[in-house]
Amino acid sequence: MISPVKVWRNQKKIQKILGLYGIIVSWTKVHVPPVGFSSQAPYVIVVVKLESGKSYIAQLVDWSENSLKTGQKVKAVLRRTKNPGEEGVIPYGVKFKPV
């Protein structure tokens, strides 16, 4: 279950990361997803070293095979993260896109 209160609380953290640039430290293409992500598979997950000095893990969107490499520059954007639960709360979060 996705708690709407938890989604609301986490939005403060997300806002600090949106718009930041960074580089891909590692990536993987997921073929066997956990519950809630089957409609997205295969999808790419990246660990990104941000310009702020911190690292963050999220999905990569708008990728092509060429962008799947360490050192690739990316930008943090806001995207829907997973299928909404029965309450209908649509969870949004950070994803990265190649730049």
Place this chain on the structure above:
Amino acid sequence: MKISVLGAATTKFGELWSRSPRDLVMEAVNEALDDSKEISLQDIEAVYVGNMLSGTLGGQDHLGAFFAEELGLHVPAMKVEGACASGGLAIHAGVTAVSSGIYENVLVVGIEKMTDFKPEEVAEALMGAGSDPERDAGASFPSLYALMARVHMEKYGTTEEDMAAVAVKNHYHASLNSHAQFTFPVTMEKVMESPVVSSPLKLLDCSPISDGAAAVILSSKIKKTGRNIFIVGSAVATDSLGLAERDDLTTIYAAKEAARKAYKMSGVGPNEIDVAEVHDCFTIAEIIAMEDLGFFGKGEAARAVRLGQTRLGGRPVINTSGGLKACGHPVGATGVKQVVEIYRQLKGIAGKKQVKGAKLGLTHNVGGSGATAVVNILKG
């Protein structure tokens, strides 16, 4: 420190659909008591249960009382949870309890029942061990270890064949273990051809979903008859829950730190270890473990696997049980099973997979992607 292991046993690991958690625990405990020859159930003063998912998957929490009832005991009993290191943590809790002098004899049980549920449900439940951003990203444990593997490959030249060699070795060891989930060998080709789960990790790089239980009786007393086996070092360390918060993805800091403390506590060095059970939840994890434990230099473990140095006949022999990869990985049971296997090796009763003359052994149990690590050192 010197804590006696008076008795130890595991059930068979695997898809045990006809067996309940109660059945599995009773079998492991009764066999451990029989093995001790000197202890009966009434001598047990406390019970520590290593388990991760009973609440999330089975809807059953309160496992201490749950199993105490089954055993017919009214002693203190509690669940110890540290993701896939729950079993190792339960051993550590038992060791500290006996060391404190409050209890003379304690029972440590590890149990997990996973195959009643769909794989994607199990994958989601296991992600309870991860961080919020990892769950939001749709990460599974194969993907987290895949992210570590990618960096290890780029930094040290580790190849997919090197990782496959871990699976081949561990399946070979499991083929000598009647209690293993997979008692058949696999070839390098079969591992390399298996479908990709999360690149670069393939299906046969991954440990399976399993049911199983293991039990160990720890005591401050020594055995009157037969060979005494002791835990001479037991240490735990922790790190960030999430992978992204770590400085170096090619090492598990918590495992290095737990190993450093356990070596110091026991006065034993990595070069003295004859046999080790390490946490190979994925093949890359065994390569990283070999380096973190100091068995091989950084970036040199993959070569050692390729050359067969950690296979039966080499030294140190790693994962004689078949490891998590081939013996199976009922998560709460794994850390306890590792101690059972080393105990049997040091007693010289490990059967066809016996490491000749093994005197010192080590267990390495990791929770999450490295947020908890437990290292125990045993002496025969």
